[in-house]
Amino acid sequence: MAQQKSYWLMKSEPEVFSFFDLLKAPRKTTSWEGVRNYQARNLMRDNFKLGDLVLFYHSNAEPTGIFGVCQVTKEAYPDPFALDPKSKYYDADAKKKGLNPWVAVDVKAHLKFTRPVLRDDLKKVASLSDMLVLKKGSRLSVQPVKEREFKIILELGQPVSA
DNA sequence: GCCAACGTTGGC
């Protein structure tokens, strides 16, 4: 049976880590660590598959929007930062129990948009109005995206190889 | 900087 590719959106504050940081990273790859929300974790742990494509969204920024696409290059593995007391993602409870519930994945820059698809652009497209990221109060940092939505966004972003 | 919406914590 053919592997079905899934599509995702992940938020990052560009002050912390932007899509441009990812382009400059060694092998244009980063570990996506520090997710500390169960719903987001479950998506990464159970549903992220090699080759899945991820929209890279800048949140809490000026401007907010999608700047490119990355690809899953390593499926879920235990997030080492959860057990590192020096990390801001440290989870003392996980350390104490000797049980790390958190996972990371690796993603690699895949496409960069020649025109970022800003939040305001997304809001103008009626067929994207169901997107979770556009809902008021939506805080989920890892979200599923429909193939249909993904394709529309690619058209808007005019991507080139990253 | 404000504040609404959300997820988590902890007292009961």
Added chain:
DNA sequence: GCCAACGTTGGC
């Protein structure tokens, strides 16, 4: 198990 209080997210 309820729910108020709290801390965080993130658009504006």
